[in-house]
Amino acid sequence: MTPVALNTVTVDLDALRANFLAIRQHVGPGVRVMAVVKSDAYGHGLVPVAQALARAGADTFGVAEVEEGVQLRQAGIAGEIVVLLGAPLLWSHEAIVENGLSPVVFDRHIPAALAERALAMGQQVGVHLKIDTGMGRLGVMPAQVGDLVREIERMKGVRLKGVMSHFPMADASDGEPTLAQCSRFQAVVDQVPGLARSGVARHIANSAALLRYPETWLDMVRPGISLYGCYPARHLVWPELPRLTPALSFRGMVLQVKEVAAGTGISYGHTHVTRRPTRLAVLSVGYDDGYSRRLSDRAEVLIAGQRAPVLGRICMNACLADITGLNQVRPGDEVVLIGRQGAAEITADEVAGWLGTINYEVLCQVGSRNQRVYREAGGV
Numbered sequence: 001m002t003p004v005a006l007n008t009v010t011v012d013l014d015a016l017r018a019n020f021l022a023i024r025q026h027v028g029p030g031v032r033v034m035a036v037v038k039s040d041a042y043g044h045g046l047v048p049v050a051q052a053l054a055r056a057g058a059d060t061f062g063v064a065e066v067e068e069g070v071q072l073r074q075a076g077i078a079g080e081i082v083v084l085l086g087a088p089l090l091w092s093h094e095a096i097v098e099n100g101l102s103p104v105v106f107d108r109h110i111p112a113a114l115a116e117r118a119l120a121m122g123q124q125v126g127v128h129l130k131i132d133t134g135m136g137r138l139g140v141m142p143a144q145v146g147d148l149v150r151e152i153e154r155m156k157g158v159r160l161k162g163v164m165s166h167f168p169m170a171d172a173s174d175g176e177p178t179l180a181q182c183s184r185f186q187a188v189v190d191q192v193p194g195l196a197r198s199g200v201a202r203h204i205a206n207s208a209a210l211l212r213y214p215e216t217w218l219d220m221v222r223p224g225i226s227l228y229g230c231y232p233a234r235h236l237v238w239p240e241l242p243r244l245t246p247a248l249s250f251r252g253m254v255l256q257v258k259e260v261a262a263g264t265g266i267s268y269g270h271t272h273v274t275r276r277p278t279r280l281a282v283l284s285v286g287y288d289d290g291y292s293r294r295l296s297d298r299a300e301v302l303i304a305g306q307r308a309p310v311l312g313r314i315c316m317n318a319c320l321a322d323i324t325g326l327n328q329v330r331p332g333d334e335v336v337l338i339g340r341q342g343a344a345e346i347t348a349d350e351v352a353g354w355l356g357t358i359n360y361e362v363l364c365q366v367g368s369r370n371q372r373v374y375r376e377a378g379g380v
Contacts, residue, residue, distance in 0.1 A: 005370065005371035006252060006253055006255075006284035006285075007250070007251065007252040007253075007284055007285050007289050007370050007371070008250075008251055008370060008371050008372070008373050009043070009248060009249070009250050009251075009366060009367050009370045009371070009372045009373070010248070010249045010250075010251065010339070010372075010373045010374075010375060011044050011045060011048070011049070011247055011248055011367075011372055011373070011374050011375070012245070012247045012248075012249075012375055012376070013048070013049075013052040013247075013374055013375065013376040014375075014376045014377055015229055015245040015246065015247040016044070016049060016052050016053060016056075016227065016228070016229075016247045017052055017053065017055070017056040018245055019226065019227050019228070019229050019242075019244050019245060019247070020033070020035060020053050020056050020057075020058060020223075020227055021056055021057075022242035022243060022244065023210065023221070023223050023226060023227070023242055024057070025242070026210070026211075026241070026242045027210060027214075027217050027221055031217045031218075031219065031220060031221055032059075032060055032201065032203075032219060032220035032221075033058065033060065033220070033221055033223065034060040034061065034062045034082060034203065034220055034221070034222045034223075035050070035053045035058040035060065035061050035062065035223065035227060036061075036062040036084075036222050036223060036224035036227065037049055037050050037053070037061050037062065037063060037068075037072075037227075038062055038063050038064035038065075038068065038084060038224075039064055039364055040068075040364075040367070040368055041228075042224065042225065042227075042228050042360065042363045042364055042367065043248070043363045043364040043365070043366065043367020043368045044228060044247060044248055044363070044367055044372075045367070045372050045374070046063075046068055046071060046072070047071060047072065047075045047077075048372075048374050050072050050075070050077050051075060051076075051077065052376070053227070054077055054078070054079070058079070059078070059079035059080070060079055060080045060081075060082065060220070061077065061079065061080070061081050061082070062081075062082050062084050062222055062224075063081060063082070063083055063084065064083075064084055064085050065083065065085055066083055066087060066089075066092040066095050066096060066101065066103070068083075069081040069083050069095075069096075069099060069101040070095055070099050070101075073099040073100070073101075080102055080126075080161075081099075081100075081101050081102060082101075082102045082103075082104065082128055082162070083096070083101050083102065083103040083104060084104055085104070085138075086103045086104045086105055086106060086110060086130075086138070087103040087105075087110055087114060088110065090113055093113060093114055093117040093118075094117060094121070096114065096117075096125060097114075097117055097118050097121050097123045097125055098121070101125075102125070102126045102127060102128060102161055102162070103125070103127055103128075104127070104128045104129075104130050104138070104164065105127045105128070105129055105130070105152075106129070106130045106132075106138045106139050106140050107140060107148075108147075108148055108151060111127060111148075111151065111152050111155060111158050112151075112155065114127065114157065114158055115155040115156065115157030115158040116157065117157070118157030118158065119156060119157040123157070124156075124157055124158065124159055125157060125158050125159070126158075126159055126160075126161035126162075127152070127158055127159070127160060127161060127162075128160075128161055128162035128163065128164050128201075128203075129145070129148065129149065129152070129160060129162070129163045129164070129195070130163075130164050130165065130166075131145055131163065131164070131165045131185060131188055132165070133165040133181050133184045133185045133188070133204075134165075134167075134168060134177075134181045134184070135165070135166045135167070135168045136168070137166070139165065139166075142184070142188045145188055145192055145195070146191070146192050149192050149194040149195060150194065152194075153194050160194060160195070160200055161199075161200065161201065162200060162201040162202070162203060162220070163189055163195045163200055163201070163202055163203075164202070164203045164204060165181075165185045165204045166204065166206065167181060167182075167204065167205070167206055167208070167209050167216075169181075170205075170206055170208035170209040170212065170213070170216075170232070171208040171232040171233040171236065172233075173235060175212065175213060178209060178213060178216070179213060179215060179216070181204075182204060182209075182213070182215060182216045185202075185204050186202075186218075189202055201219040201220050202218040202219045202220070203218060203219060203220035203221065203222060204216055204218060205217050205218070205221040205222065206221075206222055206223075206224060206232070207222075207223050207224050207225050207226035207227075207231075207232045208232040208233065208236060209221075210222075210223060210226070211226065211231070211232070211236055211241050211242070212236065224360075225359065225360055225363075226242075226244055228246070228247050228248065228363060229244045229245045229246035229247045229248075230244065230246060230347075230348055230349065230359045230360075230363070231244065231349075234349060246338075246339070246347065246348065248338065248339075248348070248363055248366075248367060249336065249338055249339025249340070250336070250337040250338040250339060250366045250370070251334055251335060251336050251337065251339065252283055252284040252285040252289075252334075252335045252337060253283070253284050253331075253332055253333060253334060253335055254281045254282070254283060254284075254303065254329060254330065254331050254332060254333045254335060255282045255283065255284050255318065255331060256281070256282040256331055257279065257280070257281055257282075257323070257329055257330065257331060258279075258280050258282070259277065259278070259279055259280075260274060260277070260278050260280060261274070261277055262274055262275060262276050262277055262278075264278070265312075266280075266311045266312030266320055267296075267311070267312030267313045267314075267315060267319070267320060268312070268313045268315065269312075269313055270312075271296065271297060271312055271313055272297055272311045272312040274311075276324075277324075278311075278322055278324050279322070279323050279324045279325070279326070279327075279329075280311070280320050280321070280322065280323065281303060281308065281320065281321045281323045281329055281335070282318055282319075282320055283301065283318060283319050283320065283321055283335050284317070284318065284335070285317075285318070285319060285335070285337060286314055286315045286316045286317040286318050286319055287314055287315070287316055288316045288317055288369070289317070289366065289369050289370055290365035290366035290367075290368070290369035290370065291314060291319065291337060291366065292314070292355055292365065293313065293314045294354075294355050294356075295310060295314055295351070295354055295355060296310065296312065296313040296314045296319075297310065297311065297312065297313075298310070298354040298355075299337075299351065299354050300346065301321050301335050301336060301337055301346070302335065302336035302339075302340075302341040302342075302344050302345075302346060303321065303323055303326060303329055303333065303334075303335055303336075303341075304323075304326050304328055304329055304333065305341050305342030305343065305344055306326060306344065307344060307346075308321040308322055308323050308326065309321065309322050321335075337351070337366070338351060338362070338366065347359075348362045348363055
């Protein structure tokens with residue numbers, strides 16, 4: 001008999017596909033969609049997510065590192081795989097060539113090394129040039145773009161497949177900086193003949209930009225958090241935008257139910273002391289499961305279809321919830337940390353609000369730390 005984990009993350013593959021198709025319909029047939037599946041698909045599982053999206057028609061994928069791209073190729077994923085952190089390690093170049101990956105480049109040293117390896121293997125590598133137009137992170141500065149493009153064009157083992165940049169403020173309420181940055185990006189592209197030619201894909205729009213600013217779509221968009229059914233910011237949930245469905249839910253169980261008297265200290269440090277006789281549920285989730293200790297005395301969970309506050313400090317493998325008034329709760333009952341139970345719902349955005357962070361971090365933390373179960377129409 002296969003042991004069953006106390007806590008599980010369930011990933012709805014139908015929701016993932018629906019989100020991808022909604023985004024593709026939103027941008028229209030003339031714009032490619034790069035499905036960003038980096039960081040283990042934001043905690044949803046790299047290979048199962050990419051395979052589900054490929055079945056929905058995705059043909060371009062964004063990963064963080066070469067190793068992720070190799071995993072996708074080994075799992076049978078075809079199409080273009082763009083390595084967003086590039087190829088800084090020389091030993092990875094052979095894997096890039098062998099697996100037909102498209103690394104992002106942002107300085108003059110890597111393209112030459114890639115070209116040398118590709119020629120030695122009788123192949124050619126497609127690369128995407130990244131320009132820093134305002135993110136202040138990876139990317140060649142605009143004044144250096146022309147020289148680098150001319151160098152790449154002289155290399156026989158490398159060809160330019162794309163030119164890209166990234167928005168730091170597309171989720172802000174003021175869209176002027178984002179549109180101005182897109183204009184700067186387009187101006188650089190237009191000034192360099194090698195970038196303006198047909199076949200070089202221009203892309204800069206992340207989830208927030210593709211939802212808000214059609215001017216930024218260019219040749220390709222790069223949805224990340226929106227693929228997984230979350231919006232980049234709460235003020236972006238507009239009726240006219242694509243309807244996104246969260247794909248991930250996080251569930252544990254009740255380990256014990258107990259009654260304690262008023263004045264009882266709860267968990268480590270007794271940061272919570274009961275003010276009345278209290279019915280407690282000991283839950284199977286803790287910070288080792290990605291349920292952050294910072295949620296102590298802040299979070300709520302769903303038990304028996306109702307919200308129950310978390311009391312006291314969250315432990316490594318357990319925490320406690322106040323179920324006073326919920327007399328039907330028994331050991332073994334389901335607890336929902338993220339997701340729906342009956343008519344009630346706790347979202348990743350809500351958990352992020354309790355933590356003072358963003359939904360991206362919440363999904364990555366819980367998704368990578370727990371057993372995952374995949375569901376789609378017709379079975380698991």
